[in-house]
Amino acid sequence: MIVCVAVVGHQNNPLYIQSFTKGDDSLLRISILNVEGCSYHSLKRHHIVHCSLDVVDERVNNPKKSGLIINETFLGLLNPTENYKVYGYLTNTKVKFILVTTDLEVRDVDARVFFGRFHTAYVDAVSNPFHIPGKKITSRKFAERVSTIVKSFGLSSGG
């Protein structure tokens, strides 16, 4: 169950953040006993995404420590926190994609396929001549495509 996807620019500025929990909110509220409305959850997701940016930087700058191939775009599992798993992806143009999910078992290949499709949608959104580089992505089509990709991710890993 994907909770949130985010696109972060090369200066760590958020370009796009989208949350996908609808029914889960009530369960989370009961279990956490911290009812404060939707704003709590969206802030929490922003916080998670922000923390994972540090991990991305660390992975990129210290490849030997993390044992990662230096020039791969898919960064893999960044940090498993509480009940979330965070995956990262770094493009050649220093744009980071962050995926936050509550799934306990996410296959590597599923995450890669997800990021591949997401990258395609992102490139199409950025090629829009009315999009200003560095500003937030406001395209409705991009939002729809992302929703479609997120839905198909859930199906393929669950089915």
Next chain:
Amino acid sequence: MVREVSESCVESLLAEIVLSYCSGFYANKPELAARRIEAIGFQVGHQLSERYTMDRPRFTDNLDAIKFICKDFWSELFKKQIDNLKTNHRGTFVLQDNRFRWLAHMSVDPSVQASGNIQDPSAMAENKSAQATGMHLYFPCGIIRGALSNLGIECAVSADISNLPAFVNRTCTPPTLSFCYSCMTEAVLFTQLLSEKWLFQSAVSSF
């Protein structure tokens, strides 16, 4: 889904950009026209580099990025690779394209006399070709600069032309790059210029 654009349309559009900006909008201010054209190229290069680096592994250093520009980026735009790459290892790269596609159909009328001074004919020819094509080189330079800046390399790009249709790009400044650019076969150029809606309309009306 790859969309294709007729190459003659692209060349006509580029010629019309230069004409409109130089004789229309900034009629007596060639510097402003040049900057504006270069800025358009910058955004186009920015977006194109996003698209063309999509399936590639990340670049490890500047040289990798320059090689990408020389090979993949150039062949996507101009259907060929750069002919010669030189560097002084201090931040200057020279990219040489011996048959620059966007200028391949341009020529200078050799019968028009200059100011009447007796000059060496080859130097005169070079001067004339440089003058005639100077403005046409800003757009490609902008594309290259935009692509590089999106890859994280800030640079300045300048272009020289020795004689039509050969083309030499020179970039310098630590770290600056200069090079030539290639032509695009995708619809990105058109979509970019659609934001300059008046420009598109004038291009259509000139057909």
